[in-house]
Amino acid sequence: MEEKSRFAVGLDVGTSNIRAVIGSVDRDGNVSVVGYSEVPSGGMRKGVVVNLAGPANAIDVCLKPVEDMSGIQVNAATIGINGSHILSAKTEGMIAVGTTDHEIDEADLDRVDQVAATGKFPANREILDLVPYSYSLDGQTGIRDPLGMTGSRLEIKASIISALLPYCDNLRKAAEMAKVQTERLVSTVVASARAVLTSQQMENGVGVVDLGATTTGVAVYDEGDLQYVGVIPIGGNDITKDLATILKTIPEVAEEIKIRFATGRFGENEKDIVIKQGREELTFPRAKVDEVVEARLEEIFEGVRKELKRANYDKRLPEGIVLTGGAAKLRDIEIYARSQVELAVRVSAPTGLGGVSESVAKPEYATAVGLMLTSAQFNPAPGQNAKKSSKKSSKSKGGPLSRFFGFFK
Ligand SMILES: Nc1ncnc2c1ncn2[C@@H]1O[C@H](COP(=O)(O)OP(=O)(O)OP(=O)(O)O)[C@@H](O)[C@H]1O
Numbered sequence: 187m188e189e190k191s192r193f194a195v196g197l198d199v200g201t202s203n204i205r206a207v208i209g210s211v212d213r214d215g216n217v218s219v220v221g222y223s224e225v226p227s228g229g230m231r232k233g234v235v236v237n238l239a240g241p242a243n244a245i246d247v248c249l250k251p252v253e254d255m256s257g258i259q260v261n262a263a264t265i266g267i268n269g270s271h272i273l274s275a276k277t278e279g280m281i282a283v284g285t286t287d288h289e290i291d292e293a294d295l296d297r298v299d300q301v302a303a304t305g306k307f308p309a310n311r312e313i314l315d316l317v318p319y320s321y322s323l324d325g326q327t328g329i330r331d332p333l334g335m336t337g338s339r340l341e342i343k344a345s346i347i348s349a350l351l352p353y354c355d356n357l358r359k360a361a362e363m364a365k366v367q368t369e370r371l372v373s374t375v376v377a378s379a380r381a382v383l384t385s386q387q388m389e390n391g392v393g394v395v396d397l398g399a400t401t402t403g404v405a406v407y408d409e410g411d412l413q414y415v416g417v418i419p420i421g422g423n424d425i426t427k428d429l430a431t432i433l434k435t436i437p438e439v440a441e442e443i444k445i446r447f448a449t450g451r452f453g454e455n456e457k458d459i460v461i462k463q464g465r466e467e468l469t470f471p472r473a474k475v476d477e478v479v480e481a482r483l484e485e486i487f488e489g490v491r492k493e494l495k496r497a498n499y500d501k502r503l504p505e506g507i508v509l510t511g512g513a514a515k516l517r518d519i520e521i522y523a524r525s526q527v528e529l530a531v532r533v534s535a536p537t538g539l540g541g542v543s544e545s546v547a548k549p550e551y552a553t554a555v556g557l558m559l560t561s562a563q564f565n566p567a568p569g570q571n572a573k574k575s576s577k578k579s580s581k582s583k584g585g586p587l588s589r590f591f592g593f594f595k
């Protein structure tokens with residue numbers, strides 16, 4: 187068996203499903219998927235842990251087939267954190283770095299990060315990510331990468347993504363009960379973005395919408411950097427619940443109606459919907475189903491629009507919106523989404539990795555694959571350096587800061 191540290195593990199503890207993806211990382215940092223698994227979740231509500239045993243058991247069950255498939259015993263993973271407690275905010279900081287001929291080094295960048303982050307948040311929030319979007323040096327503004335430049339006063343402008351500490355702790359505890367150490371916590375929609383976006387899209391301006399069971403995550407990228415993260419507490423299960431209530435049927439039948447018949451094109455099909463339940467045939471009026479699905483999708487995409495406005499990117503994303511998550515599989519959802527957000531919309535899944543990556547090329551696997559890729563970046567194989575992004579330090583590409591990690595925990 188190869189050394190464990192050559193493997194990267196992503197664990198997506200969702201409200202309806204838990205997914206794990208394990209990748210093998212070669213010395214050049216190339217990743218191949220060598221195991222994956224998906225099981226129903228438990229003990230989660232709206233993206234957060236509400237009892238420890240539920241997710242702990244589900245993680246345990248989920249990892250068994252992954253371990254069998256890959257021959258690797260999983261004892262650590264990069265884990266997704268979700269929920270509407272995740273917030274992004276802008277921050278600033280300034281430090282004096284010494285004499286005028288001083289060259290800015292990594293230690294200066296660490297220090298200015300810390301000044302930008304310290305004391306700006308209540309003690310019950312944990313910083314998941316700090317993304318610098320601009321530096322100034324001795325008053326010269328708009329510097330993207332000051333490393334090696336000369337100056338005596340360094341200022342930073344950054345976005346900070348934070349989460350409520352108790353929710354982070356509970357997730358770590360649940361993982362620990364399943365004998366899995368948390369390498370780091372990453373916002374689930376940020377992880378999804380990492381799995382489905384190209385660097386070109388991030389440079390030009392793009393939004394990712396992760397349509398889950400009970401939450402809808404929104405992340406905005408521009409000029410290569412993460413600009414904004416927000417989570418709306420509504421998701422695909424709300425459509426199922428509405429269908430069950432309005433059509434007076436059980437959730438299992440409502441879920442089947444949604445998966446087989448719901449679409450993002452409304453009023454085009456008049457035919458009644460017929461579902462077999464045992465020997466019985468149940469008939470539901472198409473117009474009613476359309477009405478229920480449209481009402482919920484409208485609420486979801488109004489929420490997305492609100493997040494884009496908050497981010498200051500409403501109708502201002504040249505690369506449009508990329509949809510991921512299980513609920514993005516609703517037929518023709520992109521057609522409805524386009525009319526609501528007034529931008530190009532496409533549904534996307536993680537592709538382009540080696541190994542058995544075909545099997546995880548599904549929108550619902552975006553989060554787990556993105557988490558695995560983050561694990562690969564920050565936990566390199568022996569002899570391989572932690573990969574840095576081309577432009578700046580490793581922190582700017584969606585994962586939390588490695589150099590930051592000890593400081594803020
Ligand atoms: N073919 C399909 N058409 C429509 N909806 C679907 C389809 N397949 C799955 N879904 C929906 O996707 C949702 C589950 O998505 P996913 O597994 O991404 O959620 P999750 O990560 O567990 O939830 P959350 O992110 O909110 O914690 C459910 O609401 C499910 O009904």
Ligand SMILES: [Mg+2]
Binds near residue numbers: 511
């Ligand atoms: Mg999810």
